[in-house]
Amino acid sequence: MSTTTATATEQIPSSRTEADPARVAKGKPLAHIAGVPVYGWGQAPPYLRTKTQLAAARLNVTEAQEKAPLAYIRTREYGDVPLHDPAAAEKMRPLPSSTKAKMAARRTCPECNKVRKEILRGRPCSACRERAEKERQRLLARTCAGCSTVRERPYPKEHRRCQSCRQEQLEKKRARVEAWLVEVTVCAGDGCTKRRGSKKAARAWLKEHPWLLRAERTDLPDSMWWPNWSRRCSPCQKAYDAEQERRQAELQERYEREQRERREAEARAAEERERWAAAALVDPDVLVLDTETTGLDEDARIVELAVLNSRGEVLLDTLLNPGVPVPDDAAAIHGITTEALVGAPTFSDVLVQLTGLLDGKRCLIYNKWFDVGRLQHELTLHYLDRAAREAAEEAVRTGTVPEDLRERAVAEARKQAAAWLDVMQFEDVMIPYSDWVGDWSEYHGNNRWQPLDGGHRAAGDCRAVLRCLRSMGRAYAGEYATAGAVAGGTSEGTN
Template sequence: MSTTTAAVTEQIPSSRTESDPSRIAKSTPRAHIDGVPVYGWGQAPPAFRTQTQLGEMRLKLAEGQPVLAYIRTRKYGDIPLYDPAAAEKMRPLPSSIKARMAKRRTCPECGTVRSSIVHGKRCSVCLEKARKEQNRRAARTCWGCETVRERPLPAAHHRCPDCRSKQLAKQREKAVAWVERVTVCAGEGCSVKLVTKREARAHQRAQGRLDWGSWWRADHWPERCPPCTAAEEQRQAELRAEYERLEQERREAVRRAAEERKRWAAAALVDPNVVVLDTETTGLHGEARIIELAVLSSSGEVLLDTLLNPGEPVPRESSEIHGIKDADLIGAPTFSDVLVQLTGLLDGRRCLIYNAPFDVARLGHELTCHYMDNGAWEPADVAEGRALAWAREQAAAWLDVMVFEDVMVPYSDFVGDWSEYHGNNRWQPLNGGHRAAEDCRAVLDCLRSMGRAYADEYATAATGAGMQVERTS
């Protein structure tokens, strides 16, 4: 027994039954849980162990083993402590498990079994050796030609003699060029001497660190002679004035564009020749078919709202968006069945569409399929592509006579959610419910929000124009 242990044992009162110092707490408990004391960190009896510590000692809790104390922590709460003497020994691990455990702790480079898991990577010792070797190699590598030398290079420049000579030659050229530049007026075509070369070289030496070329013009040295200085100030003033003029023009153009968008929306809402069109499709790819088509007037009147049978299954991912399934399209008309009615609704009118390029492309694809299906083709025409080319020409001719206008871009510019990544305003979602008629009504809502400032003006003008037409008739 050591002297310290003997001293502690002698200080234990005779009335205390506990004689082992390792089982004596270092302070009074902070609290009690069901009569079991709770100690602060480092104050519990040293002999007690947590369940994790028992596992490290190859011990496990015996059945019904009581908790002798708790240790209070901020992160994990109150951790129970147990008596190692009352715990049971674990069964020895099988050799296969020991081998797997050793493999996880074996460094693949040096083959040493470490005390911690290395996860198939190099151990800390090998990593430290590799780091030192990398540093030694970097100290022997020239920064100019990247050649690895036998001995470390000077830490001041890390270059071999040849590269160092080239570096000094470039720096000398730079120093000479700097002297030539600062001694002459910087004005275009002016050769007036401002300072002597002797003064410039003295200024270089005074700055120090010639290797880095860190020289700059002294405050008492003018860059230009008085006439060139006045000319430069005039030029800068003219550039600032030109910039301010262009900036003012840009701001005015932005303001005019915003006003035009608002007036365009307000005028479209009262224009009887304006209709709103929307489609629901089997997807977003180039061969997607239209399965729902709706056309509303500018006042919200439903002119056309129908499902269309595309003649092919609707993908599940598309049905999850708009809710239209194959069963809903049984008995629905085809695009060819409603083409005459659609042509009558769009001919001679302005057709407004949210994301017009997509819907116009879907209309073009449906028209191409219509002309292909309703044409009397010879097999050779189909095989050689003449039929498809003619169908596409007919579809393009149908689209050319129609007037389509996009609402998404003007509305996104109206909202003004700028994206630095795209360098433009972000496209705003329509939020119409992904059904054709509901999306058309959502487009009308976008127009109302855009043209609210001029709604009364254009409504009054439209009412006056209607009264004038009635009087004329």
């Protein structure tokens, strides 16, 4: 025994065994999760398996293995996947015969009745689909493209038609060629039959461009339909150019006339808006109304109501208790909180006063649709209480409760609310004012709606509406103020 061999024998005890290569990691861990190493792809001990790999081997991960994996493997798509020891896993119980039959049924092809590897769910397998496609192609090759006649031998691949259909196809093609030759070799002028080129040259050019006669090519420009010679003879071309110039001049004249009429209509509309605003400021029958609400939804309630006349005098300015809390986002806008409405009157309390103010007057509102909608909602609730009381009295009187009691009460309340609104005259200010400002929006296709700078309080917004009217009617303010003064003096003299 050599010295080297003896030294090595003394360093390695005879009781020690070499490590199993399958249980040795191929690389160092990238990180640790709760003390468990995380390996890169292909660096973990080869004997470890993922849960999916164990399931493929008919093994189940135990609860202890689930809680304490031996390692992790880092993947790009699934993150850190736990690894387990196959020796500690449990064998899966054999599947019942009924389950196996169901699994086999899902993988059975209905055409060939063979069990395939992939799940079919009643669809043909790939072999049957491929066979069916080949059969379809063979049938298509034996079917005439013209009359759909099927024969035993395939038709020629060039045209796939029977003899009679092929002759008909060639006749149509010859007719198209003759028509095209006449089109490109005879002047296109009305009543002119002068030749503009030879048919021989046209046939040669058509032979180089056979696709021109296809039906789907009819939308090509004229420059791709014939050779470089002109479509018309010189006199016809001059007459054609003159006719085109005349039509172009007519179109230009019509366009200029329409633009001039449009500008005149816009100017008239602008003048009408300005005169409407100036007249409203001196009209004693004009009132301005605004509301503050609990929100912007259909069930929003009015928490403040104000009515001013055209001179800016306050006729009504009050808080209203809606009976519901004011949301924080609404209170942050107008500053009216639920606590501030304690002790305030309800809408029903001021309805008689509001009706007296608006009856027979022109009521101007900024964004009429919203405020009128809130008034309609409040009116419906007001009349609903009265309709419910009347229905209850009827039930007590008759001793029976109708099944449609609520529906009848709601329908009656809506009817009375609509009747109240019908006798009022509401006019919108937002659209005329936005059109007067003229901030055009390409996205919406009209003028942008202008915000009302009134501080989000009812009376302040009414004063802001009056400022908008003064801005719009500034050009005619003096004219309508003089007319209003003369009308007032005449009225006093008459009295």
